[in-house]
Amino acid sequence: EAQVTQNPRYLITVTGKKLTVTCSQNMNHEYMSWYRQDPGLGLRQIYYSMNVEVTDKGDVPEGYKVSRKEKRNFPLILESPSPNQTSLYFCASARGGGTEAFFGQGTRLTVV
């Protein structure tokens, strides 16, 4: 089954404790992207990757890091999480560009 898998689905952490949210896709897609979704603000793009070792900033990259060492994986790293990064995070992948993206089920992150 074609899917984008995020882990963990739920995470509560403390301010400053580094964390990684993993994202993996099994469709051999070139494009992968991370979004955060907040009430009243909608979906905002954090980072995207056009292919292995090629990444670029989206609208809200501050406080996040990404890497794309393998085609199937695109982890999101929060080096020093802060409460304003409490959000619902989605990973997505697409063949070629990002216009027909498949989304993961989301990761609900709470930073206290």
Added chain:
Amino acid sequence: QKEVEQDPGPLSVPEGAIVSLNCTYSNSAFQYFMWYRQYSRKGPELLMYTYSSGNKEDGRFTAQVDKSSKYISLFIRDSQPSDSATYLCAMTNSGYALNFGKGTSLLVTP
């Protein structure tokens, strides 16, 4: 001004009605337009994808793009309670950096 504007609703319609969902945008460089549906506690799923201006139909769904007015629409015919969800428009010029509307919440009542 946000690049993509979308009325958040909620929009409530009776079953069987025709639903019209809309987005406006300010960046004339956008040329790829998408509609996603998001059920509660789920990730968005792609409904329609349109390149440049024109109409596209898929079953009960029709997407329209009017680049001259910077206006896109999604029509749902014969709406069903299972169509109750949040509908997100998205657009991009490059195909890589996507811009989403805030979503319109739709409720179809039996």
